[in-house]
Amino acid sequence: MTLIGPSLMCADWGKLKDSVDMLERGGVNYFHFDIMDGSFVPNFTMGPDLLKALRSYTNKPFDIHLMVQEPERYIEMFAEAGADWISIHAESKVHLQRALHKIRELNLRAGVALNPSTPLSVMDYVWDDADYVCLMTVNPGFAGQSFIPSMYKKIADLDQLIAENGSRIDIQVDGNISYETIPKVMKLGATMLVCGTSSLFNSNDLEQKAAQLTAYVNE
Ligand code: DX5
Ligand code: ZN
Numbered sequence: 268m269t270l271i272g273p274s275l276m277c278a279d280w281g282k283l284k285d286s287v288d289m290l291e292r293g294g295v296n297y298f299h300f301d302i303m304d305g306s307f308v309p310n311f312t313m314g315p316d317l318l319k320a321l322r323s324y325t326n327k328p329f330d331i332h333l334m335v336q337e338p339e340r341y342i343e344m345f346a347e348a349g350a351d352w353i354s355i356h357a358e359s360k361v362h363l364q365r366a367l368h369k370i371r372e373l374n375l376r377a378g379v380a381l382n383p384s385t386p387l388s389v390m391d392y393v394w395d396d397a398d399y400v401c402l403m404t405v406n407p408g409f410a411g412q413s414f415i416p417s418m419y420k421k422i423a424d425l426d427q428l429i430a431e432n433g434s435r436i437d438i439q440v441d442g443n444i445s446y447e448t449i450p451k452v453m454k455l456g457a458t459m460l461v462c463g464t465s466s467l468f469n470s471n472d473l474e475q476k477a478a479q480l481t482a483y484v485n486e
Contacts, residue, residue: 268458268485269453269457269458269459269460269484269485270296270297270437270458270459270460271294271295271296271297271460271462271477271480271481271484272295272296272297272298272299272330272439272459272460272461272462273286273290273295273298273299273462273463273467273468273477274299274301274410274441274461274462274463274468275287275298275299275300275301275313276300276301276312276313276410276463277410277463277464277467277468278468278473279468283317283320283321284320284321284324286473287321287324287325288324288325289472289473289474289477290467290473290474290477291325291327292474292477293473293474293475293476293477293478293480293481294477294478294481295327295462295477295481296327296328297327297328297329297330297351297352297459298321298325298327298328298329298330299330299332299441299461300313300317300318300329300330300331300332301313301332301334302314302331302332302333302334302335302341302345303334303335303407303408304334304335304336306335306336307334307335307336307356307358307359307407308334308407308408309408310408310409315341315344315345315347315348316348318331318345318348318349318350319348319349321349322348322349328351328352328376329349329350329351329352330350330351330352330353330354330378330439331345331350331352331353331354332354332380332401332441332461333345333353333354333355333356333359333380334356334380334407334408335356335359336359336360337359337360337361338353338355338356338359338361338366339355339361339362339365339366339369342355342366342369342370342373343369343373346370346373346375350375351375351376352375352376352377352378352398352399353370353375353376353377353378354377354378354379354380354399354401354439355367355370355377355378355379355380356380356381356382356407357379357380357381357385357389358381358382358385363379363389363393363396364392364393364396367379367393367396367397368396371396371398376398376399377396377397377398377399378397378398378399378400378401378439379393379397379399379400379401380400380401380403380407380441381400381401381402381403382403382406382407383403383404383405383406383415383417383418383421387421387424387425387428390425390428394432394434394436395434397436398436398437399436399437399438399439399459400425400436400437400438400439401439401440401441401461402418402421402422402425402438402439402440402441402457403418403441403442404418404440404441404442404443404444404448404452405441405442405443406442407442410463410464411463411464411465412442412443413443414442414443414444414445414448415442418440419451419452419455422438422440422452422455422456422457423455423456425438425456426438426455426456429456437458437459438456438457438458438459439457439458439459439460439461440452440457440459440460440461441461442461442463443463443465444460444461444462444463444465444466445465445466446465446466446483449466449483449484453484460484462480466480467480
């Protein structure tokens with residue numbers, strides 16, 4: 268089953284609780300929170316207090332995408348705020364295996380996030396330490412960008428590596444996941460979609476958009 272996760276940085280922040288309610292009624296599977304520090308990426312978004320504000324309104328998993336320079340400093344903070352899954356960028360200032368181990372020690376799912384140009388060889392010695400790989404299909408930092416075509420091959424290559432390693436790692440794709448790119452990325456092995464402006468947040472009727480997208484993905 269392919270999971271749909273709205274990217275809440277793309278939502279109307281003045282109506283976040285209502286948006287979460289509508290999206291959940293429409294059938295989404297988890298919520299994706301993009302955390303940015305203005306250093307690892309040239310942008311700022313949200314923090315742990317936003318998770319706390321929304322946590323009691325839904326039981327759906329909170330997927331935290333840490334686009335920050337020193338993710339290990341913030342793992343416990345987001346765990347306490349209600350995170351269920353945390354992905355960290357291999358390109359940040361991180362001891363990757365140690366950080367993934369720390370996330371799992373907190374009984375959370377651990378993800379490795381990779382920027383478009385980062386080779387998959389980063390995974391060579393952490394296959395057993397990660398539950399998913401977040402493949403950035405745009406350069407991180409902003410919504411509304413265009414899918415980088417070379418990422419199709421990267422998804423296929425990762426899917427093959429997962430098979431070769433006998434791993435059960437999920438492939439998450441993040442960036443311009445649209446009605447055009449979804450069939451292609453799913454066929455290549457993506458199992459977790461991050462959906463933002465191009466597939467969900469281009470209408471006020473989020474319940475209808477989510478239901479339409481859920482039907483499309485699961486048809
Ligand atoms: C970008 C974020 C994505 C983005 C998705 O750095 O990681 O989650 O918000 O938005 P769209 O779907 O518009 O690319
Ligand atoms: Zn993201």
